[in-house]
Amino acid sequence: MVGTSRTGALLLGCRRLLRAGPALLLAGLALASPARADDAKVRISRQPGFVYLPAVLAEQHKLIEKHAKAAGLGDVAVEWVNLTSGAAGNDALLSGNIDIVDSGSTNMLLLNDRTRGDVKGLCGVGTTPMLLLTRNPDVKTLGDFSGKDKIALPSVKVSSQAVLLQIAAKKAFGPENATKLDPLTVQLGHPDAVAALASPHNEINSHFSLPPFQQRELQDPAIHTVLNSFELVGEPVSNAILYARTGWYTRNPKLAAAIVAAIDEANAAIARDPLQAAKDYVAATNEKTPPETLVAIMKEPGTNFSTTPYGIMLQARHFYAMKTIKAEPKDWKDTFFPIVHNLPGK
Template sequence: MNTRLFSMIAALGIAGFAALPASAEAIKVRLAKQFGIGYLPLTLIEEQGLLQKHAAAAGLEVEAEWLRFTGGSGMNEALLSGNLDLAAGGTPPMLTIWARTQNNLRVKGVAALASMPLHLITTDPEIKELSDFDRSDKIALPAVKTSIQAITLQMAAEKYLGEGRHADLDAFTVSMGHPDAQLALLGGQSEINAHFGSPPFQNLEMKDERAHKVVDSYDVLGGPHTFTVVWSRAEFVEENPEFMKVFMAALDESIAFIQANPEEAARIWSEAESSPMTQEEVVALITDEQTRWTTTPERLLPYVNYMARVGLIQQDTSDWRDLFFDTVSGAEGS
């Protein structure tokens, strides 16, 4: 081999070596979700390995730990203590920690997951409207005074019972995870005679001939509203910009998959959650005309404005973009 040819091959070899990607950077992230079909996008991300897929495409390595909570307050405590990176739940717990931390940790929303109606269900034939509840009744919901169900119940009380009566039903509420609340409501062996739940639990409850709906959150809010949302600390978001791009890409893919393949999404979710519902019932939930799978928030301002007005939080805003990082703040929200 002549010297000139050897030099050319060597140069190509060096150039080829230089073009190889650097070794993947390992990122450990802890994510949390709760129970229900409202977390379907996150279930697909976990079950389909979408974080790892998009991380690999970006030259990253992600180690994801998925945690399960029954309410938003526990997730907020974990987030504040540094034991959780991404929380997912109803909107009021996110708004609560947003208001508490704007002068320090600056917790904000990362993206919405879904808009869904929430129903207050009872098996008591004497209860037709909110004014029929009394101290002998017990309403199960994920977290007293802090969950989206608890705040929506307060807003409903103010709307249907009158101004200044928003807290009238608080004394009747009991903190309980949705699976346990469903069992308590339908089992007949508990003091629980109402459940402010979410899909699919409210749908399963309505299959019981004793059950009927008292409140619909879409009626209270005046239309579709975000039910589930993801939030995080500014420190984590700002220190991990490449991972946040990976997470959003995975979330966008999961939502696109739901919209294009509701039957397969239903099968994956049912197996992951060991759901007692039939395939047809889960598909019906996913494709319900009142359900919207979107990362763009809807009707968050009625919640934050109400919570600020009655003193539940000390911050308020007239712009939903103040509540979110730039992961979605460029979208047309409400």
């Protein structure tokens, strides 16, 4: 009898609530439902290379976890996934296997166009000059490359190196020949490209590289530089940014802010004590390059660790001219989430 009485009272209350109108019913449901929280876990991909130093420090010192807890999100689990190319990161992002990609800005621009703005940049991570290297003694300029040469890139046609190679080809051979060197390019991760370049018998005799791999490669007297990306375009280019899908960003406003704050803290640590940051990088990655050499890289023109995105429009305009993307962004902010719109990006 007690159970029946309680059930009757509940039904009577529901009838009264329905008579009061839908608005009051929805208000009651809203009060009864807990507030939506950000995700309790985030998965971030990263590639090999010194330009990812802020992300390495964020992982090593658990900076995302720190800022997430300070934002009231509790203990957020952060999973870092190592991938060898931006193309692999893009596939993982679209398939839902990761939440955020840390890769070159060209990879973000490609997905931003193909998803009609669903994928956007979260923040910058770093910029470093990239060197086009070769062990072919006959190659001194771009015009010296021939069919017997093979140039390793992390991704053909769409990686930062591939885009800069096309920009260089336009300057060297004219706009109509921007893709002249594309048939010579081969997709290969940086560690594997280093090994290939070190072997005189490997068909891959050139590599559009990235720190610290290019410094390691140049220790071989048979290898020399053909092109410096910073000298080519005269401005820093973000070859490492974080980007995500709009659904994740909308669902995780506090976590997104915590991630940007973590990268900012890592960048501040780099500026405050470059040698310690380099030592932390070596410890975390088992990098063979001495910390002192990494500090020298930080001082090179074009190296900058910042959440500000650089060179976005330079690459976007090139992509549009090459018909790689269908819609031309009018401003770099068109391709980034509002969280960094206050920064002086380009």
